[in-house]
Amino acid sequence: MSLINMTLIVYVIASVAYIAREVWRSGSTRWVSLGLLILAFCLNLAMVIKRSVEAGHPPFSNLYESLIFYACCTAFVYIIFEFIYNFRVVGALASVLAMLILLYATLQDDSIRPIMPALKSNWMLVHVVTYMLGYAAFGISFVTSIIFLVVKPFAKKETKAVVDEREILPRNFDKLSYKIVAFGFPFLTLGMVTGAVWAKKAWGDYWSWDPKETWSLITWLAYLVYLHTPLILPKMNVNKSKASVILACWLLFAFGIVNFTFVGLNYLPSAADSEHIYGSQ
Amino acid sequence: MIAEAKDSKKKPNQISIHQSERRDSNKVWDFFCSVKLAVVIILVLVVACILGTVILQGKTLDEYTAKYGYALATFFRITELTNVFYSYWFAFLLVLLCANLICCTIKRWRNTFMQTGFVLTHLSLILILIGGVVKFQLGVKGGVNVYEGKSVNYFLTQMINRQGKLDYIKKDLPFTIALDDFILEKNEPKFQLVSYIKDKDRQKILEVKVGQKQRVPGSGYKVTIKDYIPDAELKQEPINTSDTPDNPAIFVKLLDSDKVTAEGWLLAHDRNYYEDKKQNLRIEYIWLPSQEELEKAVSSIETARPKVSVMVSAQGLSQDYPMEFNKTFKLEGTEYSLRMLQYVLNYGDRRPLSEQPTDNPAVQVEINGPEGSETRWVFEKFPDWDKMHPAKYKNLKVTCSGITSGHMARNTIRLFQLPDGKQVMVSIKDNHIVSTIPWELEKKYTITDMSRQLMVSNYFPSFDFKREVIKKSDEVGVPAIFVEVDGPSGKVDDWLFSNQQYATWYTDNNLALVYESTGESVKHFTSKLRIEEDGQTVAEKTIRVNDPLTHKGYVIYQSSYDPEAGTFSGLQIVKDPGIPIVYSGFGALCFGVVFIFYIKPFLRKKQKKRGGGIMK
Ligand code: HEM
Numbered sequence: 050m051s052l053i054n055m056t057l058i059v060y061v062i063a064s065v066a067y068i069a070r071e072v073w074r075s076g077s078t079r080w081v082s083l084g085l086l087i088l089a090f091c092l093n094l095a096m097v098i099k100r101s102v103e104a105g106h107p108p109f110s111n112l113y114e115s116l117i118f119y120a121c122c123t124a125f126v127y128i129i130f131e132f133i134y135n136f137r138v139v140g141a142l143a144s145v146l147a148m149l150i151l152l153y154a155t156l157q158d159d160s161i162r163p164i165m166p167a168l169k170s171n172w173m174l175v176h177v178v179t180y181m182l183g184y185a186a187f188g189i190s191f192v193t194s195i196i197f198l199v200v201k202p203f204a205k206k207e208t209k210a211v212v213d214e215r216e217i218l219p220r221n222f223d224k225l226s227y228k229i230v231a232f233g234f235p236f237l238t239l240g241m242v243t244g245a246v247w248a249k250k251a252w253g254d255y256w257s258w259d260p261k262e263t264w265s266l267i268t269w270l271a272y273l274v275y276l277h278t279p280l281i282l283p284k285m286n287v288n289k290s291k292a293s294v295i296l297a298c299w300l301l302f303a304f305g306i307v308n309f310t311f312v313g314l315n316y317l318p319s320a321a322d323s324e325h326i327y328g329s330q
Numbered sequence: 331m332i333a334e335a336k337d338s339k340k341k342p343n344q345i346s347i348h349q350s351e352r353r354d355s356n357k358v359w360d361f362f363c364s365v366k367l368a369v370v371i372i373l374v375l376v377v378a379c380i381l382g383t384v385i386l387q388g389k390t391l392d393e394y395t396a397k398y399g400y401a402l403a404t405f406f407r408i409t410e411l412t413n414v415f416y417s418y419w420f421a422f423l424l425v426l427l428c429a430n431l432i433c434c435t436i437k438r439w440r441n442t443f444m445q446t447g448f449v450l451t452h453l454s455l456i457l458i459l460i461g462g463v464v465k466f467q468l469g470v471k472g473g474v475n476v477y478e479g480k481s482v483n484y485f486l487t488q489m490i491n492r493q494g495k496l497d498y499i500k501k502d503l504p505f506t507i508a509l510d511d512f513i514l515e516k517n518e519p520k521f522q523l524v525s526y527i528k529d530k531d532r533q534k535i536l537e538v539k540v541g542q543k544q545r546v547p548g549s550g551y552k553v554t555i556k557d558y559i560p561d562a563e564l565k566q567e568p569i570n571t572s573d574t575p576d577n578p579a580i581f582v583k584l585l586d587s588d589k590v591t592a593e594g595w596l597l598a599h600d601r602n603y604y605e606d607k608k609q610n611l612r613i614e615y616i617w618l619p620s621q622e623e624l625e626k627a628v629s630s631i632e633t634a635r636p637k638v639s640v641m642v643s644a645q646g647l648s649q650d651y652p653m654e655f656n657k658t659f660k661l662e663g664t665e666y667s668l669r670m671l672q673y674v675l676n677y678g679d680r681r682p683l684s685e686q687p688t689d690n691p692a693v694q695v696e697i698n699g700p701e702g703s704e705t706r707w708v709f710e711k712f713p714d715w716d717k718m719h720p721a722k723y724k725n726l727k728v729t730c731s732g733i734t735s736g737h738m739a740r741n742t743i744r745l746f747q748l749p750d751g752k753q754v755m756v757s758i759k760d761n762h763i764v765s766t767i768p769w770e771l772e773k774k775y776t777i778t779d780m781s782r783q784l785m786v787s788n789y790f791p792s793f794d795f796k797r798e799v800i801k802k803s804d805e806v807g808v809p810a811i812f813v814e815v816d817g818p819s820g821k822v823d824d825w826l827f828s829n830q831q832y833a834t835w836y837t838d839n840n841l842a843l844v845y846e847s848t849g850e851s852v853k854h855f856t857s858k859l860r861i862e863e864d865g866q867t868v869a870e871k872t873i874r875v876n877d878p879l880t881h882k883g884y885v886i887y888q889s890s891y892d893p894e895a896g897t898f899s900g901l902q903i904v905k906d907p908g909i910p911i912v913y914s915g916f917g918a919l920c921f922g923v924v925f926i927f928y929i930k931p932f933l934r935k936k937q938k939k940r941g942g943g944i945m946k
Contacts, residue, residue, distance in 0.1 A: 235928065
């Protein structure tokens, strides 16, 4: 079996294990599901490394390579959060998300092409790695927002016993989402700044309103709005419960923008003029 | 919150005029301090950015009119939607944002350590915006192409003028740039094996690894590469396999006073004519089964009729039809019928037939069958065209041949031959038979009215090629692979050459393989530049993408090159005095966000643990 198929399958099994853990709620299943996800992550990382060795350059030169790396980062960021916080179900959806990203990668052209001169830069390395970590965090906040919105109507009736006191209940996932975005936002900022510095070195201008640049600014602004909105909603007579729903919805929307910036720009009429967008062949 | 506190402290009996003034200025101040304004501005900026990528930017008026129509194009121009990011209203938004940032930062300024991040991020954005203004006002950006060994002391900037037309403005440089050398380095060519499955319309790149059996994804075919030659050549040596005339062929030479001007094999059943358009000469080799046919043929000036042949692959049938138009041919033993609609000598050529060169002859046919009718073009030179392209009746392969032979040259020589060894040569000039004589091997015959002579020097009753693949060198030249395909009709093997023009099909006509070059790609391009002032060299550097030269505030980048001859180097020249400001902003921004979201929470946690007083 190819490495990519194996990774996909382990992601699926990890997801099932997380659901099982949610159903049985026993302490030991936690380590099974987490262990499986770590295994999937390692396989995914092996793919990234294998690819870099085969291609002879860092694995971000085309959409296929970037997607594999993105899936890897998603698993990585989730695992970090699982070590910091003790929360439920998120792992099931996080591994599905990583799996979907990888599945999307299989639809792309996976041939190895020599990289163009402009991509040979250390700034590019930092730029892509920080961006992918930021995007991965936003992916996890997308997952927590979905769970929050689904659980919200039933939140009051929740009576299940809590296994671990430190466990964050889904009805508090609004705060968790904020923390995850707060984790990812500095990475997004660093990604944007290093991208600008790299563009200056390679093309002579740190900002030229290229569609990719513009959309990464839109992404950044969308999360900036998210980070500032909690300051104004109370003043606008929006009650806490409503505010949390609005913010969760905004995160779903913002993650849509992230994905459009990442893979959707080919649909823009201005894409043809851009030096930046992954080729559509 | 602070504003509210101030208000509540005010005494109610203050003089009213002053109070209302205070209130008004407070209102303005509060407005500029509010996060609400910040969020609204950011949202408007987001919408502006989206518009700026959905509507094409910085094009000429003509281009807009062509794309959006006159009314919309005019509207876009008036509202500056054609240049969103450099428009007055966008600048206004940024100024508003700046004011908002300054006000809110001043208002909340507490000068405590914990606020470092908040202050830094907000100030950094102001710095970046100021740097942007400096760039816009004092910076220049343009380009120039320099030829090897030449120098320039100017560059050109591009802009859309008031009339909506593209303008180039020449800017002088305070120095001269000389290009001493330009080097274009290319990557070694790479080769790939591509598989194509027709019924799934699926293309996939296979690994080129000798000895390993691999599945073609999504199908049952297995492909094994059995051999690889980095620089291969296909030697095809004509041989005669037997004395029974299975595939008769003659070797014909054209001579001009004993010097050979053209020579080659003519095959009776295949490539049976030679044409020299310049001399208006045509030589045909015609194999006839009997004496009666010969008698008929030698007295006729009729040209050989082009034919269309149809192969029904499912039933293994094959039938030939003469090219006759608007006549329906029934395909015997099948439910199909065929009709020929028209022919051309050069597909896609709009000129009348008589003026078309015979570059890409094709016939248009209509096939009628149980699923209705289908029309397709059939190309003489691309017999596999219909296999590669979706068609209704996929199992019907239609080919054509001899379309060009329908045209009679001024001088036509026909070499007839019978199984019993009888050989007759007929010369036709301007549609008249000039002579009819027997011909023999190794004898020269003069062609009427021409200085040329004709000689048939060899005859193979059963012509074939002895194919041999040889290795020319160890370096990568024209690589070839020997591939075995295992599929529903068993194992088949063949050599695939990377310079082969057509795909190689497996016997079931469903799997095709192509071994091809992925094209040469550019590895590096570098320019050896020298900066001169008053005839003196003051700086020197070899620049490449990602590694520019800086002189007197101008940064010179390698941006492009002459794609055809590779003789000029495209330089981009940028001057931006705002860079230090912007980069300070970048630094402050990065440190600020890291402080707010990592350092501050960390410090908070530590404080809590110690149970100490809370720092604001
Ligand atoms: C990297 C970008 C930014 C970051 C990290 C950031 C962060 C913050 C933080 C942490 C606060 C809360 C300060 C506190 O509670 O003491 C704040 C407040 C504020 N921010 Fe930003 N900000 C950013 C960009 C902006 C921008 C672009 C604007 C737009 C004008 C803006 C407008 C405001 C305003 C008006 C406040 C005041 C809130 C209040 O009065 O309570 N910020 N910002």
